[in-house]
Amino acid sequence: MTEKEKKFYIVREDILPESILKTAIAKEMLANGDANNIIEAVDKLSMARSTFYKYKDGVFSFFNADSLNIINISLLLKHIPGILSQVLNCVALNKGNILTINQSLPLHGVAHVTLSISVDELTITIDELLSTLNTIDGVVNVEIVGTS
Template sequence: MGIDQTKKFYMVSKDILPEAILKTAMVKELLARGEVLTVNEAVERVGLSRSAFYKYRDGVFPFYQASKEKIITVSLILEHRPGILSNVLNAVAHFKGNILTINQGIPLQGVANATLSIDTAEVLGDLEELIYKLQQISGVKKVEIVGQS
């Protein structure tokens, strides 16, 4: 069963999604983690009807699942201080991300833009965790996934 190449996918913030979509994602996570054994048990736990789950299940999946084994492009805004880019690269390496390209602009007004292309085929855990860790690095002002292929 291959991916339908005519379908388009969008990355959307969870705060604008309807409740049924969010609950469908929660059901899929419960099942994937083995916290429940059946769809019935999962939909009851999150308060979703079985019909709504089956309606949306093939169109809802976590970002990290969609991005696994792909190349993502991450845009960062970094303070202009020694070692910040090095800390970012070390964090990516810690998660077993393979950095393919690094582009960094000239610092202006104390910050520099950097763009990383990362092969995610071997990434440990999920990409949301990696992005969160990058955001926690001192001197990292912003982290945003701007593309994937």
């Protein structure tokens, strides 16, 4: 079967065989730094390395973006070094999780930036975040352009 012919299925974890589930968990441990290498991951899960290698290329975790509260904001920033960094730090300090960043080339001394931000753990209201971003020297304009 070629790559084009392969089918994918979404399956609840409680019906997966233990070896496939542990392989998925081991891959997550490696991706998020809970294990430094494959040997450490499989040892923590009490599974054989051969089992991991058998299933590793066919097991993928499913990310469900439906469970996230996402806002998309548009910013107009002056072309001054460090402005975008200040914006990103402001979002991070208030526990916003930046998912995407798109930035245009500066024209007439300003650049257009669009951020997608997960606000699930935001410590202030969205309006307060926008107001705080507007107070950063070099931020010309901030507005919400969409939500997910």
